[in-house]
Amino acid sequence: MSHVQSQILPLNLKPYPLIHNSRILGVYSNNKARTFSFNLTCKLNTVKGGKTIKEKSGSVPGNDGAPPIVEMEEGSRGNDGKKVEKLKNSGVGFGLLKKFPRKVLGILSNLPLAIAEMFAVAALMALGTFIDQGEAPDYYFQKFPEDHPPLGFFTWRWVLTLGFDHMFSSPVFLGTLALLGASLVACTYTTQIPLVKVARRWSFLQSADIIRKQEYADTLPRASVKDLGVILMGAGYEVFSKGPALYAFKGLAGRFAPIGVHLSLLLVMSGGTLSAVGSFRGAVTVPQGLSFVAGDVLAPFGFLSTPSDAFSTEIRVNRFTMDYYDSGEVAQYHTDLSLFDLNGKEVMRKTISVNDPLRYGGITIYQTDWSISALQVLKDGEGPFNLAMAPLQMNGGDKKLFGTFLPVGDDNSPNVKGISMLARDLQSIILYDKEGKFAGVRRPNSKLPIEIDGTKIVIEDAIGSSGLDLKTDPGVPIVYAGFGALMLTTCISYLSHTQLWALQDGTSVVVGGKTNRAKGEFPGTINRLLDQVPELVESSSPKET
Amino acid sequence: MIFSTLEHILTHISFSIVSIVITIYLMTLLVHKTIRLHDSSEKGMIATFFCITGLLVTRWIYSEHFPLSDLYESLIFLSWGFSIIHMVPKIWNHKNNLSAITAPSTIFTQGFATSGLLTEMHQSTILVPALQSQWLMMHVSMMILSYAALLCGSLLSVSLLVITFRKSLGVFGKNNHSLIGLFSFDFDEIQYVNKRSNALLNNSLVSFRNYHRYQLIQQLDRWSYRVISLGFIFLTVGILSGAVWANEAWGSYWNWDPKETWAFITWTIFAIYLHIRTNQNFQSTNSAIVASMGFLIIWVCYFGVNLLGIGLHSYGSFTLAS
Numbered sequence: 001m002s003h004v005q006s007q008i009l010p011l012n013l014k015p016y017p018l019i020h021n022s023r024i025l026g027v028y029s030n031n032k033a034r035t036f037s038f039n040l041t042c043k044l045n046t047v048k049g050g051k052t053i054k055e056k057s058g059s060v061p062g063n064d065g066a067p068p069i070v071e072m073e074e075g076s077r078g079n080d081g082k083k084v085e086k087l088k089n090s091g092v093g094f095g096l097l098k099k100f101p102r103k104v105l106g107i108l109s110n111l112p113l114a115i116a117e118m119f120a121v122a123a124l125m126a127l128g129t130f131i132d133q134g135e136a137p138d139y140y141f142q143k144f145p146e147d148h149p150p151l152g153f154f155t156w157r158w159v160l161t162l163g164f165d166h167m168f169s170s171p172v173f174l175g176t177l178a179l180l181g182a183s184l185v186a187c188t189y190t191t192q193i194p195l196v197k198v199a200r201r202w203s204f205l206q207s208a209d210i211i212r213k214q215e216y217a218d219t220l221p222r223a224s225v226k227d228l229g230v231i232l233m234g235a236g237y238e239v240f241s242k243g244p245a246l247y248a249f250k251g252l253a254g255r256f257a258p259i260g261v262h263l264s265l266l267l268v269m270s271g272g273t274l275s276a277v278g279s280f281r282g283a284v285t286v287p288q289g290l291s292f293v294a295g296d297v298l299a300p301f302g303f304l305s306t307p308s309d310a311f312s313t314e315i316r317v318n319r320f321t322m323d324y325y326d327s328g329e330v331a332q333y334h335t336d337l338s339l340f341d342l343n344g345k346e347v348m349r350k351t352i353s354v355n356d357p358l359r360y361g362g363i364t365i366y367q368t369d370w371s372i373s374a375l376q377v378l379k380d381g382e383g384p385f386n387l388a389m390a391p392l393q394m395n396g397g398d399k400k401l402f403g404t405f406l407p408v409g410d411d412n413s414p415n416v417k418g419i420s421m422l423a424r425d426l427q428s429i430i431l432y433d434k435e436g437k438f439a440g441v442r443r444p445n446s447k448l449p450i451e452i453d454g455t456k457i458v459i460e461d462a463i464g465s466s467g468l469d470l471k472t473d474p475g476v477p478i479v480y481a482g483f484g485a486l487m488l489t490t491c492i493s494y495l496s497h498t499q500l501w502a503l504q505d506g507t508s509v510v511v512g513g514k515t516n517r518a519k520g521e522f523p524g525t526i527n528r529l530l531d532q533v534p535e536l537v538e539s540s541s542p543k544e545t
Numbered sequence: 546m547i548f549s550t551l552e553h554i555l556t557h558i559s560f561s562i563v564s565i566v567i568t569i570y571l572m573t574l575l576v577h578k579t580i581r582l583h584d585s586s587e588k589g590m591i592a593t594f595f596c597i598t599g600l601l602v603t604r605w606i607y608s609e610h611f612p613l614s615d616l617y618e619s620l621i622f623l624s625w626g627f628s629i630i631h632m633v634p635k636i637w638n639h640k641n642n643l644s645a646i647t648a649p650s651t652i653f654t655q656g657f658a659t660s661g662l663l664t665e666m667h668q669s670t671i672l673v674p675a676l677q678s679q680w681l682m683m684h685v686s687m688m689i690l691s692y693a694a695l696l697c698g699s700l701l702s703v704s705l706l707v708i709t710f711r712k713s714l715g716v717f718g719k720n721n722h723s724l725i726g727l728f729s730f731d732f733d734e735i736q737y738v739n740k741r742s743n744a745l746l747n748n749s750l751v752s753f754r755n756y757h758r759y760q761l762i763q764q765l766d767r768w769s770y771r772v773i774s775l776g777f778i779f780l781t782v783g784i785l786s787g788a789v790w791a792n793e794a795w796g797s798y799w800n801w802d803p804k805e806t807w808a809f810i811t812w813t814i815f816a817i818y819l820h821i822r823t824n825q826n827f828q829s830t831n832s833a834i835v836a837s838m839g840f841l842i843i844w845v846c847y848f849g850v851n852l853l854g855i856g857l858h859s860y861g862s863f864t865l866a867s
Contacts (some may be wrong), residue, residue, distance in 0.1 A: 111824050115817050122813040129803045129850075168801040272799070325671050332674045354674040355794045366796045469796045479798060483785045490781045494774055517774065520767035 108186035117180045124176060128167030131159060140165055181269050184262050192259045204245035205501040205512070214501065214512030216523050222536045225504040228511070231532050232500065244504035254495030255516065261489045267482030275475030277302030287373035287465040291316035291340075294363055297470050308472070310361025313347070314340040320370065320464040322426050330425060333367050335466040362472045369467020372402040372423055375444075376460035379406065384460050389423065399424065408434060408455055419452050426462045498522070507536065548607035552600060559596035562589050563652040570648060587635065590648060594628040597655075601625060610672050613685040616851060620658035622686070626693030627651040630772070646700045650693075680790035687783030688808070694776030695815060695843055701769035702836035705762055709830055766829045769836060770822055777815050784808050807846035814839040 107113065132139070137160060144156040163170030205211050212219075220228070225246050229239045237248040282297035295311030318336040325331050332353050339348040339360055350358045358365040371391060376384040389402040407418040419439070420432040431439045431450060439452045444462040451457075496517035503510045511530060515522045566589040600621060604612040612618045631647035672681075787805070792798040799805065814835060821832040 111820060115820055118813050118817045118820075122810045122817075125806050125810050125813075128801070129806050133801075327671065329671055330674065331671070332677060355678040355680075355790075357793060357796075364796070366794075368796065471796055473797075476792065476798070480789070483789065487782050487785055490778050494778055518771060520764060520771055 105186045105190055108183045109190040111187075114180070114183045114187060117176060117183055120176050121173075121180060124167065124173045127164065128173070131164050131167065133168070134166055137165075177269070181266065184266055184269075188259060188262045188266075192262065196256060196259065204240075204242055204247050205503065206245055208503050208505050208510045211501050211503055211510045211512035215514040215519070216526055217510070217512040218527075218530060219505075220509040220511060220530060220533055222507050223509045223533050224536060225502050225509050227533050228502055228509055228530075231529055235529055237498075237500065246500075246502040248500040248502075250498045251495040252497055253492050255497040257489045257492035257495070260485060261493060264482045264485035264489055267485060268479055269482075271475040271478030271480075271482055273475070274304075274478060275473050278304040278306075278475065279471060279473040280305050280307070282470045283368070283467065284470070285369065285371060285465045285467045286315075286317045288317055288320045288463050294470060298363070298472065305472075308362050310363050312342050313360065313363070314344075315365070315468075316340065317466050317468075318349075320466040322370070322464070324425070324427060328427070333370055333466070335367055335468070337365065362474075364471055364473070366469040366471075367466065368469045371400070371465050371467065372426065372462055373465040374463045375404055375421060375423075375429065376463065377406060377421075378458040378460055380456050386463075387421070392422075406457070408453060419455065419457065421459075423462060426464050429459050429462065431457070496522075500526070509533075548603055552603050552607070555596050555600040555603065559593050559600065560652075560655050562593045562596065563648070563655055566590055566593065566648055567652055586648075590628060590631055590651075593651065594625070594632055597621060597625045597628060610677075611682045611685075613681065613689065614672055614676060617658055619685065619689055620654050622689045623693055624651045624654040624658065626690045627654065627697065629690075630693060630697050646697050646704070650696065650700070675794050678790060678794065680786060680793070684783055684787045684790055687779050687786060691776045691779030691783050692843055692847055694772050694779060695811070695839060696776075698769045698771075698773030698776055699836040699840035699843070701765050701772065702833035703840060705765040705769065705833045706830060706837060708758065708762055708765070709833075762829070766833070769833070773815060773818060773836060773839075777812075777819065780808070780812055780815065784812060804846070804850045807842070807850050811839065811842050811846050814842055 132143070137156075140156040140159050144150060144154060144159055146155045146157075149155040159165055162172050164172075167173055211217060225241065225244060229241055229246055229248070232246075232248045233239045235250075237250045238252075239246065239248040241247070279301045280298035281301050282299050284292055284297045286292055291314050293311075294313045294315055295307060298307070298311060300307075316338045318338055319334075320336075321334045323331040323334070334351050334353045336351045337349065337358055338346055339358075341347050348358070348360050352358045352365060352367045354367050357367070372389040374389055375387045377387055378384050385406075387404040387406060389404045392401045392403045401422060401424055403420060403422045405418050405420055407416050417434040419434065420436070422430045422432070426444065428441050428443050430441050431452060433439045433452045440450050442448060442450055442459050444459050447458060449456050449458045494517070496515045498513060498515040498518075500511065500513035502512075511526075513522075513526060518525075566586045569586040569589070601612050601618075604618065604621075608614075613622055627647045627650045631651065784805075787808075788798040791800060791805075818832050818835045818839060821827045821835060
């Protein structure tokens with residue numbers, strides 16, 4: 001008995017309730033946490049009846065009887081939801097073992113498993129950025145050779161068998177994601193929804209001892225629980241009182257929001273799945289003035305892709321222009337598009353640019369690329385001739401270069417010579433003479449002729465082509481809904497669910513409380529609130545001695 | 546011209562003020578806590594905040610777009626984020642150990658941004674077409690703020706780990722501290738926290754020694770949780786706004802671009818951290834280990850991907866000058 005007392009005593013010296021220290025100890029080593037839990041056990045027993053103490057303390061080392069009580073203690077001081085959840089989980093584990101779906105649910109909602117899945121997803125994604133994606137098999141044969149593979153074992157067989165050359169659509173990755181999604185569902189169903197039921201129940205605590213055992217506890221001498229109620233209400237708490245007891249809470253939304261986070265994640269996942277199986281994509285480069293039919297460009301992306309009426313729309317590129325900064329760099333690309341229905345009636349017209357796509361009937365048209373298709377040139381006043389421009393290979397750099405060639409003299413001679421014209425953009429054309437020497441620069445539309453080797457050349461116009469991306473994506477509305485919900489619920493999740501209990505104990509008020517997130521700020525905030533509670537100068541309480 | 550001069554002046558003022566603040570911090574640590582000095586360091590941080598704000602505003606007016614188009618600007622913004630995180634708890638008068646993390650972080654990012662390593666990047670550049678969108682402001686500022694908050698939070702966790710680690714090893718000589726401090730700047734800050742805890746411990750009784758340490762660890766734990774949750778919100782909003790933007794500019798809300806992927810990895814790691822926190826059976830060291838992993842992953846996401854210069858997010862890339 002005295003042995004037990006001596007162990008409990010130093011703890012009672014500390015201002016904070018026991019729970020604090022047991023958690024702190026838990027940080028360090030299991031060993032200490034154990035001894036401490038054991039103290040708690042003893043104390044519990046002391047309350048029940050002192051005679052069993054010796055027996056219990058003797059049997060504690062290596063005893064399995066102690067942990068359940070410890071867990072109970074944890075449950076009662078942590079949140080009530082956890083306790084219920086634990087009981088429920090154990091029920092799933094033992095009682096309904098034969099019911100397969102329940103068992104699967106129980107396994108899936110297991111937190112360590114979910115964490116392992118998240119780690120797996122993260123690791124696979126990281127691997128996906130380290131291995132170059134979407135290359136030909138030969139590339140992987142060279143990069144991951146069998147004789148001396150990276151890490152000693154990672155040969156191309158691994159890469160190709162597991163589909164890591166296209167990681168983000170590989171069965172391994174998608175399977176892990178699906179498993180994670182299943183865990184999300186299971187966790188929401190078995191853990192989070194029961195938690196709502198528990199959290200909504202509000203309860204008064206009728207014993208000052210229990211209130212003092214909360215994470216935060218304080219006693220206000222000469223105060224009234226009613227004053228406290230008013231002050232708490234002023235601070236935005238929901239306050240309930242019954243006789244001498246008071247219960248107040250704040251930020252309940254913060255406890256429910258994680259459910260919303262999970263649900264909106266599921267929404268995003270299902271939207272993403274729909275995008276993957278039900279969309280069409282296509283890219284086309286159209287010279288200015290030409291047109292195409294949307295359905296010819298769009299190719300189905302997944303097995304659920306079904307074309308819509310809008311696919312018969314004819315799209316014409318009226319004009320392609322580029323804006324430039326003063327320094328000559330490209331500022332923006334614009335394409336003037338007209339949409340025609342089957343009857344040839346214009347149904348829409350819009351100038352699109354990067355960051356400003358066109359949307360019509362579920363089809364979205366993006367400005368993504370450009371090139372120069374032709375130069376209109378007058379040669380000695382004849383023409384205009386359309387000279388097709390070809391993209392030239394540049395070694396390094398993402399700047400584009402286009403070139404064309406105007407033959408001069410006898411076209412049928414074996415080594416035909418002529419004037420070369422190069423262009424980086426639609427702004428200026430650089431001309432070179434027959435020998436390849438720089439001859440001059442002309443702007444299209446300037447009408448300024450240039451004479452090279454006796455040939456007078458006027459560059460009438462440079463005709464650009466617009467690179468357009470087309471897509472239909474039925475998943476986007478769902479994904480966006482999920483995004484919106486996710487942003488909102490994540491923000492709400494930051495709120496801390498605070499619960500306070502108070503009890504009028506004679507002239508003093510015992511206050512205890514706990515919070516689930518803002519534990520650091522909590523004592524300070526509550527202390528400031530309690531400081532506002534007026535001190536009663538004269539008391540007429542009959543209980544006072 | 547006047548803008549670039551102003552910018553130059555502001556950069557140097559903010560950098561020197563942060564250096565002075567750090568010196569004051571160290572002095573208050575080594576000598577006894579002098580309230581006056583401590584106050585002046587607080588004022589210094591506020592001055593730094595205004596200098597960096599001025600710097601960003603100058604750049605904004607000068608370049609006529611939101612100053613977050615390249616790595617240099619994002620670094621300045623990061624140190625601005627650190628100084629905000631430093632100041633916000635001060636407004637509510639919360640006592641915490643955050644300043645031990647934020648002040649050195651500010652100086653290191655500020656120092657790195659203004660150092661000779663990236664001098665060519667100081668010139669503000671033009672915006673490529675893909676960046677000309679209202680989303681730039683929301684997406685990038687949210688991402689950088691989330692980096693700042695997550696870095697702070699995970700540094701708190703790292704310091705928690707170090708203190709815990711020291712404890713389990715028993716008595717750890719002071720000499721080792723300086724050794725750790727030399728390894729990298731992260732540890733420099735931890736060393737600072739350690740010293741602070743030592744200062745706390747020195748004049749207390751042996752029986753209270755552990756209690757104070759526990760309290761310190763608990764505080765670190767709680768604050769890192771709080772700051773990381775905040776950063777997580779920013780990260781979520783940042784990634785999602787980026788996805789919406791990508792759907793406007795690139796034609797798909799998710800492209801598995803390396804930067805995107807790494808941002809998602811970061812998100813996953815900190816989601817793991819938050820989940821570990823929900824379970825009371827896991828010890829706080831476990832979550833701290835995950836947060837420290839997150840610390841490294843943020844750097845990979847922020848710098849690593851840009852260093853490789855791959856993918857669609859190549860705006861912030863830079864080449865190391867030889």
